[in-house]
Amino acid sequence: DIELPVSTEDIIRFALDKRLHFTSGTGRSYSNLGYAILGLVVEEVSGISYEDYCKTEIFEPLGIYDFELARNLYEERDPFEVRYYEPYNAIPKESIYGTGEMVPAPYGGNDIEALGGAGAWITTAPDLLRFVMSVDGLDFCEDILPEPSIEFMTDRSNGFAPVGWKATTKNGYWWRTGSFAGTSTMIKRMPDGTLWAVLLNSSTWKSSLFTTDINRLMSRIIWNTDTWSDLDLFSYLLPVHVEPLSVTAY
Template sequence: MLTRRDSLRLLAGTVMGAAALPARSAIAADTPPPWTVTGSGSLPPFDDLMRSFMESRSIPYASLAVVRQGKLMLARGYNSTSGPVLAQPTSLFRLASVSKPVTATAIMKLVQDGRLSLSATVAPMLGLSTAADSRLGNVTVRHLLQHLGGWDRSVSGFDPMYREDSTISSALQVSLPVTQANIMDYVSTRTLDFDPGLRYAYSNYGYMLLGKVIETVTGLPYATYVRQNVLSPVKITRMAQGRTAQSLRRSTEVPYYSPYSDTTVMDDSGAQVPLPYGTFNLENMAAHGAWLSSAVDMAKFTTIFDAPGLLTSSTIGQMFAPPDGVPWSGSYYGMGWSVRPIGSALNTWHDGAYPGTSTLMVRRYDGLSWIVLFNRWDDALGQNYTADIDYPLHVAADRVTSWPNTDLFPSYGL
């Protein structure tokens, strides 16, 4: 049985801690009605875990998909509430930072196709000014993929992709909402926190830049290129970019829950809005946190890395290789994935969180994979629920004594 090592990993998708949260006003929560499960497959250790976990944390909606040796074993929607929707295995959830492996895959497809070099410098490609810090001119595509670009929010106390919109709008004297171009202009006026390539520091901004690289190289909108060249080739058609406003929630998308509200960053009104719906600008997060997906579609996404197909074995190997010249112990961040060697095999994963969302995608060394999606984040503690369920999911997998022989992917069009 596995140790708790994966639970102690870097919370790569967590965007802020409790100390970073501004003062917020509480809004009333509903009392959850009876439990409902939808979907396909029968693996009781997973179902039992999900029920106990969600009930203990008052999580309204979740979805889980489990893959073994490339076949879909379980596809579930879990509901501790009766409305306004019923979560299905194909229901859309915000992925938060589980969007990053999608962007990394798109970048590596461009590299594989000879359209982009990992050593290409980003500033001239995107027209970023290096006047404030000449080191910005040394940041490469590889640096951005591996979070080596030189931005460290733990040093600067600043993540331009979250709750910094008023700072940027004031500095640039522009109205809310700020755009990606505004963010790039503003961040380029600040100095880097360390020399590019020197060390790892998780950067949402770096992945936003990767989205702009994709657009510059291809001449296509970021999401269009990803859908055409990464998702469609593996029959994933339900995934879409999320939208900030609650009124723009897609028809198959779950609602997001938080007991708190705060000031909107989407206009200058100063209006109070629920944390998931306007206290961060989802449209600006396209490449690092804005994808919507079902659990079954992300389960299919994990199979891209099981064998050559969309990506060659060489490209997959590059994505999971440790960064050159950067010290690491136990685990490291490759290109879009956290990686832990297990003998001659690998555990790879990514998680994500922001208000209303906690997500986790795991590829285990023994051919098991899973994706779990929640419509709530632990607002009070500033922690994502997927950090707590990580190890128990490994335990649940180890408790399965007989795996099905069937593959559920075809029943979901995959």
Template structure:
């Protein structure tokens, strides 16, 4: 799910391209909802340009500073039950890999509560056989969450996106579930020695979800909602479902030019990629959450200071440097976040999310600024680069002369 990553730094990057002709008309005609203070109009204009250039039908943006939500915007519309519905700042989107920050925080909280040590061995916690590869004994929770556990999707197929192959190998019918995925992967050798390198792994985070269930005695979703989200007043977030017919009432529609054979049954039916081309229930702990941009910005506040969810020690663990994997730009992967020390000596933390029908970006940067943008499609053949949202929002941040002080949080929670 992780896409290419440019170094996050305010003011670094390209100015959004100027839209001309029909694109300019599209940008000005995009339906909008929510609140944009005049001082933050640059964010709104940049988003409209970005949306028009990529023909995006549904999007959101939220901007905050020092724990206050200052901008909350919905863009576009979708059809639900035969009616055209405007995207609201509170509409639900699949957020893909932004979900990993919830899973990392959940295990940090379990460690905070004395339920587990992050150095605990995953095979021991889950009772996994290590006969296929004894190195599996050396996969700790730290390594699972920092993507140094031994699975590399550039070497072996990503098991979260290999439903037909796993079903065939195990001789089972579709849909497969977490147990099937774990059985398939555990019977194979790791791609590298745990702790020896960084390789982004959706499977590692899926396993982390199973550890959370084992330790808490709750479903993954129940533990996260009860322990992490409810204490800070986030009530809308929930795990998504695979089919359009299963969508929640305020959930947008997802778009992709691609189709795939269904993974929700053995019919062999060719379906729109976002609706049955992959399993949302299997994605849960690595990419299965639904949220709005305001939800995700408020979730980011949890990591600003000790509070009801995480204490100072746990926040430090979330952003701690791994044993390996600090890249040439000085950034590293923590527990569900990319992390880099910025030019003020504080931390910039961020993540992208990408799956068919979804692209999302959440960042917490210097001076207490944070923002989240979510879209109902991602970069595909013939569409402009979606990663450019990073420098675009960075440029908009740098252009703000005076930050508003009115807090919109209560309006959207």
């Protein structure tokens, strides 16, 4: 018997027992499984949790402090984490904890924690942009990946999808979208050096197609903006992460 909620390791064991849909290298398919496996590889090699490794080895050296892995339940949310909203007529789901209770998908209906290395990070839009700037291949700040790695991740000449990004174009547009019950997100890198990110704490029945509306809106805003501030707004940003307080009663 498998204990609920199902662990990342249980999901991987289940998936590895199945046949591939095609011979490796002959096709493509969107898959979170590989990233979940990579997360466990990071833990095995580093000797620390995947979350701690990303924070200490990637985010903090970039001046990023507001990345946290999400939790499944509302009462376990990060101190500054938003509340997530589904459409008003969303159907509750059976709790992943096996209680039989019907609950909202963002709070016990979906197992966010089981994603592991496949996602489930919560962050702020400014810190997400800080991270994207470190892998965008542009000259505004130093990239943490070597140029050949970035070229490999964004190359479409082999007919396969890019790595990490949802899509890339020959003229330099790269973007990534994401959606879950209660979230809709998109980041985009443009060849003129413009980067933008939209993070929403709600979702629609359009699901991933809603990002088309986000892209259309942001494109209209950018096209209609004649001048931009020359201030480095990152210099005004302070990390909001709060450590738990130790309270002593007298």
